[in-house]
Amino acid sequence: MSSFNYDLLVIGAGSGGVRAARIAAGHGARVAVAEEHRVGGTCVIRGCVPKKLLVYGAHFAEDLKDARRFGWNVPKCTFDWTVLRNNVLAEVDRLNGLYRQNLSNHQVTVLDERATVAGPHEVVLAGGRRLTAKVILIATGATPAVPSVPGAELGITSNEVFHIEHAPLRVVIAGGGYIANEFAGIFHEFGAQVTLVNRSNQILRGYDESVRDRLLQISLGKGIEFRFNAAFERIVRQADGSLRVHLKDGEPIDCDQLLFATGRRPNTAGLGLEAAGVDLDDQGAVRVDEYNRSSVDSIYAVGDVTNRVQLTPVAIREGHAFADTVFGGTPRTVDYRCIPCAVFSHPPLAGVGLTEAQAREQLGSVKVYTSDFRPMKNVLANRDERALYKMVVDADTDRVVGLHMIGPDAPEILQAAAVAVKAGLTKQDFDDTVALHPSMAEELVLLK
């Protein structure tokens, strides 16, 4: 019998931590997981899941409008934020229960407390209890980063947005990444005047230029406002309770809600890692090798806290690979090539592989095929939104190296097509596949 309290002590019961705990326990390890907030982590409690449910809720605004063109007599509809919010939070509660149950079914002990690292094999819980483990896994995720400007505390982040009392009539969203653009779409569909304030001159850095430009054009057409190259000066509460956002240049903006979506910082502050000898990078992320091992042999890290690719499926894979490597006797690493990703904006966009610019830089000789079309449904609905699909092909080998799209259901279509890109299929392989008609996805095999 080992002299440690546990074989594995995981700090953080989010996407990566829960998967690692469950798989390690399945390999026979004695496992505990410490969680300071709620089991399920960011994705389940205040990220992907509640966000996607709000996206669904928001999309009804367009569906109800379009339905009239399809013959439905839709009376004037009103939207009740409280109903949606409470239903979403109830679903989050249900999932939280399932996650707890799942851990308990695998004999994983849940410690409902904040934990910090006290040494290579020692953890201290907030209540003072000290526990030892042969291996410690840091899976503490990331936390919203808020710019330090006077009055920033008057704003909220994605941690609070799912709980707000009222849907705002005027909202300022700080940031230009996927969370900012998703909430811009959500609040716009709920009827708010949305202004997105970004410090650079573009949105969605890292995504293909054509699709992000299409989203910008569609968003502008819908009435979402953008302030580019804008820096916050201060935020003040006005006599009527609303907020006034002062920027370094340009007119101030009045709003009812200010949402900061200005990036996420690895959650390592006050965790005791430096004292235990764990190397952190300049962003505070835990430095790990390809097997998720830190600079201390007995301490590993997975997920957002390592700041590699901050996505749920990646954290899950890292947690799984860690558990198989350390407790299953099967060393495994994660393949970071061709990770598909999406922005659940209105309309959504998605991509996998190299953007056109990346391909030109890395490969030199590149062929690009695009389809710029108005989806059939949008035509009948009189909706002036065009979809855009782009395929990036290595001209020397005919291999499809990137696929990028914006339009209805783009993430659903792209997930399937990503298999082909990951498998290294060629443009000819796409061409050889018979179209499924009528569909939007058929554009992928009809690109000329």
Ligand SMILES: Cc1cc2nc3c(=O)[nH]c(=O)nc-3n(C[C@H](O)[C@H](O)[C@H](O)COP(=O)(O)OP(=O)(O)OC[C@H]3O[C@@H](n4cnc5c(N)ncnc54)[C@H](O)[C@@H]3O)c2cc1C
């Ligand atoms: C608004 C939003 C939308 C998102 N949408 C998507 C999406 O559509 N698709 C996607 O793939 N990803 C999305 N993400 C990202 C995704 O949520 C994260 O990549 C994922 O949750 C990372 O998993 P993790 O295990 O690393 O950390 P987390 O899931 O964040 O879990 C970390 C856990 O550790 C706990 N913790 C932290 N410190 C301590 C401590 N000292 N002691 C005890 N417990 C501690 C935290 O409370 C948390 O529960 C979204 C994120 C946000 C914020």
